[in-house]
Amino acid sequence: MSASTLINALSAATGSDNIATDDATKRPHQIGYRSGYGEAAAVVYPTSLLALWEVLKACHQHDAVIIPQAANTGLTEGSTPKDDYGRPAVILSTMRLKGLHFLQEGKQVVALPGATLFELSQQLAPIGREPHSVIGSTSIGASVVGGVCNNSGGALCRRGPAYTELALYARVNENNELELINELGIDLGDTPEEILPRVEQGDFPEDSVRHDVGKASDDDYQTIIRGADQPGAARYNNDPRLLHGASGSAGKVVVFAVRLDTFEQEKDVTTYYVGTNDTQQLADFRFRFLLEASRLPITTEYLHRELFDVAKRYGKDSFLLIKWLGTQRLPGAFRLKNRVDSLFRKIPFLPEPFTDHVLQAVSRVLPSPLPKRLHTWRDAYEHHLIIRVNGDMCEETERFLSECFGQDAWFRCTPDEGERAMLHRFAAAGAAVRYRTIHHKDVEDILALDIALSRNDPEWFEQLPESISKDIVHRLYYGHFFCHVFHQDYIFRRGADVDALKKPC
Secondary structure: OOHHHHHHHHHHHHOHHHEEOOHHHHHHHHEOOOOOEOOOOEEEOOOOHHHHHHHHHHHHHOOOEEEEEOOOOOOOOOOOOOOOOOOOEEEEEOOOOOOEEEEHHHOEEEEOOOOEHHHHHHHHHHHOEEOOOOOHHHOOOOEHHHHHHOOOOOOOOOOOOOOOOOEEEEEEOOOOOEEEEEOOOEOOOOOHHHHHHHHHHOOOOHHHEOOOOOOOOOOOHHHHHOOOOOOOEOOOOOOHHHOEOOEOOOOOOEEEEEEEEOEEOOOOEEEEEEEEOOHHHHHHHHHHHHHHOOOOOOEEEEEEHHHHHHHHHHOHHHHHHHHHHOHHHHHHHHHHHHHHHHHHOOOOOOOOOHHHHHHHHHHHOOOOOOOHHHHHHHHHOOEEEEEEEEHHHHHHHHHHHHHHHOOOOEEEOOHHHHHHHHHHHHHHOOHHHHHHHHOOOOEEEEEEEEEEOEOOOOOOOOOOOHHHHOOEEEEEEEEEOOOOEEEEEEEEEOOOOHHHHHOOO
16 A cells, blocks of 8 residues: 555544654654664654554554654664665654553552653652652653563662553454553453543542552562572563563554552662772672672662763763753753754754754863762772662661772762762763764764673673774763663774674674
């Protein structure tokens, strides 16, 4: 069938005002946050769950590729089209499908496809609770459903990957039939026409909600992460333990709602900053703490010195934006930035994205927002660790730090130092993208890898051969140290064959 026939069917399903076929509107949806690009026949913006169902029916009838997309904040090209599918591709934007409905006085939440972690954080804060993830993707607008679909790990040692066995989703079955699967544990009716409006409205009478039908979080993770002397990764994508319905589906199904646990807010938090030039010291510290400590820390975030430097220069404006505006204004700032970039994209001689070049120029003249002690530790140590614990863990934590690193390689942060250290860690995630934007004439591309090491592997810091390292401008290492999961961003010089380097040996 022709693309025009497909577009007509989508218009009938959700209204012509909720479809984009022009290149300028489609472009932000076709480009990945960090890398990746592909063509789509249309971007569709359903405004109700029932309209979403009708769009799916139209796509299925016309044999279109469906690419579910929320905030498009994925770092490894999973949110955008790719390659030539041999048939039309439709990007299904869910960001107009907002909605959060609390159960059990906020101990659980039912989240619709466009609800973001930031919105969930804001609504939970007044009742003293928080979602699975509280830093990083929370601030840049990532969706709750997107985290579940990708088993996103977050940074919190006690909570593990995003996971639930309770979801409402559509799939194509073995008979090539589109069907709606209700595994929410809530009795909602029998047909999509009955079920979907009730979910959207949060129409959940108490006697319709069951509490014995499955997990709404990964409650095994604390045991798994503590197995530092055991083989196998603590967490990784496509872990069979975490593939259930919507969880880990990674775009293979379309999710209408997920039901998740929420958590008590962390209070009385103390931050420690650690430096070392010996990777074995960090490995020994991780091993001992996980096996011997009475409780897990809240987070343990690693940064390499090279990333420290790149983030200090190319993440400064992100740092200051959060510091000055607060996280509550950040999503609005990102929306404004996207609108301005879209406007200036029409002027051919201006660099893209225009606001990044302006922000980078402004940030150059601003003083460093990092505390003096962080600069001192940067000069003295190659490897940096930020540890956050509850106040009642301070004595025990300081004992482990002193025994593993001595007295002089770590310090207890003031509240301001702790906040700034974590903001610097957050800004690091976008530093590679900004570097490529500013130095686009000298940079070929970014190769972004997430590496999950075995829990008992002491050789956690890689050594690259000259055949690869000769083409690398910067190696940016950071990650969740106790989880043994690392983000490794490689910025390659112009002319390097990045596609060849992506392929396994």
